[in-house]
Amino acid sequence: MSDFLELYRCNLCFHVVEICKEGAGELVCCGEKMEKLEENIANPDNAHFANIENISDIEKKITFNHPMTQEHYIEFVEIISKDLKHIKRKHFSFDDELEMTIKCNCKNGFDVRLYCNRDGVWKTEIN
Numbered sequence: 001m002s003d004f005l006e007l008y009r010c011n012l013c014f015h016v017v018e019i020c021k022e023g024a025g026e027l028v029c030c031g032e033k034m035e036k037l038e039e040n041i042a043n044p045d046n047a048h049f050a051n052i053e054n055i056s057d058i059e060k061k062i063t064f065n066h067p068m069t070q071e072h073y074i075e076f077v078e079i080i081s082k083d084l085k086h087i088k089r090k091h092f093s094f095d096d097e098l099e100m101t102i103k104c105n106c107k108n109g110f111d112v113r114l115y116c117n118r119d120g121v122w123k124t125e126i127n
């Protein structure tokens with residue numbers, strides 16, 4: 001059983017998949033059951049916490065105080081509206097600038113979720 005927007009990883013080939021529609025079957029990769037990646041909640045003291053700067057009424061810049069090295073970096077960041085109807089994802093290489101700009105009218109706010117190659121999935125809730 002998998003639910004909408006859950007992330008799963010194969011611990012043999014490090015394949016990561018996101019659920020676009022929930023289903024009853026078990027996810028398998030390289031012949032083994034995939035691991036469901038649990039979301040950790042980031043607080044402001046954590047390197048996985050999203051810093052939000054308002055550029056205008058609807059435009060926001062998102063940054064992190066997180067290392068970007070070949071051994072430890074953020075592979076992708078997602079902006080997920082609270083109603084789960086709008087999702088924006090940006091992928092990063094270790095030598096990219098870790099910054100994302102979005103335009104968002106989300107009346108009820110949004111969450112910022114990321115996947116760190118070393119520390120897994122982290123979420124910052126923005127209201």
Ligand SMILES: [Fe+2]
Nearest residue numbers: 072116118119
């Ligand atoms: Fe990390």
